[in-house]
Structure formats: C-alpha cells, structure tokens
Amino acid sequence: MKNALFFAAAFCSAVALHAQSANDGRSPSPIRYGIFADVVFADSTLTDRRELQSGEADFYAFRRFSDRWSIFGEIFAKHASDTLQEEAAHGGELNLERLYLAYDPSDRFRLEMGQIHTGIIRWNEREHRGRFLQTPIDVPTIANREEQGGAWPLHYVGLWSYGRMPGSLGVQYGAGIGETRGAKLGEIQPPTFDDVTPAGLLSLSVSPDALTGFDLGAAAYAGRIPAPGNVMRERDVTVFTSFVRGPVELRAELAEMRHAQVKGDRRFLSRGWYALGSWRLRGRWQVLRPYLLLDHLTIAPAESYLSAVHDQNAWAAGVRWDARKWLAVKSDFRAQLSPELRREHLVRLQLAVSF
C-alpha cells in the first residue's frame, strides 16, 4: 500500500510538473491550505464516564498549476477513546483521505485522477471530513469512514469525472471507474498491473432554477469484493435530496447495499438512511442553528464481511453556535445503539475549528 501511495504521489507530481511547464501563460496560484479540527466531549449513560471521546484533524492543500490543472491532497488524523470501539483509531490513526490531480477545462467536464471519494454517499461528497462544515456533531452512520465502522465504499483509486450541464434544470452528472475495495473492510486497493478489479460509479442530480436550494439525485456503485474463497458482487444504490434556502436546511439520504456471492447463492441486503433538519435563528440569535438528526442503519444478518459494522438507530437534538467564523461550538443530546446494541444516551459538546 505504501508503495502504491508513493507511485500515486510520484505520478501526480510528474503530471503536475508537466502541467506547470505547459502553463498557458497565467501564473500558477499559490498553494492554498487549511485545517479542520474538532474535539468531542461526551457524558454517556453506558460508560458512566465524562471524557474526551474523540479528536480529529483534517489537513488539506490545493494548488492550481495552470488554468486547467490542479492538485489536491488531504490527510486525516483521528484519536478515539476506548468507549468508541473504533479499534483503528485507538492511540491515533493517520490516513490519506484524498490525493488527486484534476483537469477542469470547463464546468461541463472535470476529471480527477488519484485517490478520491466514490461519491456513493452524498453526505461524504458534500462535507468530506471537515466536521466544522456540517451542522450536527456526527457524521451519519452511512457516511462513516470504512476504518471507523463504516459499511459503504467511500474511497477508491481511479478516475472520476463530473460536470454541470447548462440549462434551467441544473443537471449534474458524475461517472467514475477505479479499483474495487479490498478483501478487508476499510482496505483501499490501488490498481496493479497484474490484478485489476474495476468498480464503477454513476450519479445524476438536478437542482432546478425554479426551486432555489433544492437538490435531488441518485448514485449507483458496482464492484466486486475479492474476499478469499468468497468473492462477492456489490451493487449499491443511493437516493438523496436536500433543500437549503434562507434559514432552512433539510437533508435526507437512503442507501442500499447488496452483496451476492459469485460462487454461491447467498445474498445480503444492508440499508441505511438519515434525515437532518436545522433552522438558523434570526436577528441577534442568528449565530445559533438548532437541529435534529435521525440516523438509521440495518446491516444484513450473518454477513461476515460487515461483521465489524453494527446496526444503528439513533436520533440527536442539538444546537450549533457559530461563535466565530472559524469556530463552531455544538452541543446535543443523542440516543443511540452502542456496539453491543444496548441503548445509550449521551450529552456531548464539540468544538470545531477551521483555519
């Protein structure tokens, strides 16, 4: 994996250098970079502990080499307490989130090459890892990273093209192809010369001019999971919608994931959804945004590939306070299922910053 990342970085650097040398005369932009970070303090009825539950930092950098070529990199670090039961994060983890070279000659066509997001979960496409940007404390369960108990394939190494078509319907398309996910949940496979197992993704959405702030779309992902002795076909479908206008924010997404044995007749269906509603107050209280998040996930029984993922049936009610343009303080009450599927109630506080 490290070799693959090295080659990916080397490839991106070489193409970027070429792009810079083939500059169209406009000077390249400076490197733009930023960081999102957050910490969550929680008081749980199950653990009977008040603790620092998790801390995350997300560093990204972007540089445009010419009018059409740019490069983007993002690294994600997380520390989680024992109670979160995210084994990968105990003591801290560091992951390459995205690293890609982009070619964007027009709004109708943009191509990204490298390690990118699959786009199967809209929340992940819109918010990425920066919890500062999202209204609630949590990422919905269907948008969890693979390493943190997420079930959906959120990353791959490959190509992704998307664009926005002119017209009053606001049609946006996306199409991608890359290496399918690995035999273990959370494994992002780089394509190799001797073994390529492609995964494909298509998405289509509309945001009509006549209904400012409304968005409706669907995405589909197809791939194979090369589990030894148990290769499975994967077919995922997602439907999403949002309405964000004035003080109102409404978002909802329904995702289905179907796995079927290639040599066998077993089939597994997992399904998840979330709904988020929030309202920015007016006047002197406009820095406050109360919200309600409903979050649900049902994992197919007896699917060994997803054995590390547990069902979820949660709701959270809270408020986001934009204390500064770079600082958000969020607090909520959350009822959820613990990894042992016991009912758990939490009161939490999150500090999220953007620099």
Added chain:
Amino acid sequence: MARVLTSIVLLLATAAPPPRQSVAFIVSAHGHTRDRSSADIRRIFLGQISRWEDGHRISLVMRPTATPEGQIFLQRLIRMSEIDYAHYWIGAVFRGEASSAPRVIDSRDLAIKVVAENGDAIGFILEGEALPESVVVITVDGKLPSDAEYPIAH
C-alpha cells in the same frame, strides 16, 4: 379637525416605505456578458458556474456583506446568511471545486476599478451613482436595476 388631518398625513408620510434599493452587477466594458438570468448569477457567485462561455475563468468581486448591497445580495440572490455563505466557500475550496473565495473589496471605487481592469471579472455595487465608462451594468432577467421588476432589490 385640521390638526387631526395633519397628524394623519404626517403619520402616513413617516410610515412610507424606505426608498427601493437595487444591486447592480457590473462587468468590464470589454467583458463577456450583458445579460444573465438571476439563477445564473446565483450559480456564478456560488462557484457553480466558474467560466464564461469562451472558457475564461470568472473572477468574483464582492462588497462586504455588512454593506446595504451585500445584504441585498445575500437576501435576494444567494438566500443564505452571512455565516452560511462564508462556510459555503470554505467548503467549495475544500471540495476542490474552487481555488479561492470571492475577493471582498471594502471600497466601492476600488471594486469598480478592479472589475474595469479585469475582463473576466464580475462584481456588484449599490445602484444609483454614476459609473465610469470602463464598466457596464448588466441586465438581470432582462431588467435593469432601475426597473420596478428587477429581481435583486428591496
């Protein structure tokens, strides 16, 4: 009786609505466009339309959101709060969709000068004062800012 009538007239006069204010979108006299739909302008200032028809990248010039034109711009066109608009642009850069947020210029005259000197720029100001010949006001949905049906006004 005369006093009562005078009082009513005075009350009506003081209750009259404030004068209508419009936001004028300006481009260089050598610029690319003379008319745009309000939906297009919203998409331009959200970075969703990032290039002119000839492929040149659009350069966005803004007045501070605390100014009257900034407030009308947010309320009547973008339909977001100042905080949400700032966060939107942080997200757009983070998603790799845009290389930078719009340039905010405190001085009206400087904003006009920047737009005048950049054929790929579009900016906005409060309508009403005379403009140099180096910039032109574009029509929005076929209307000028002085028209009663102009959409970005209040």
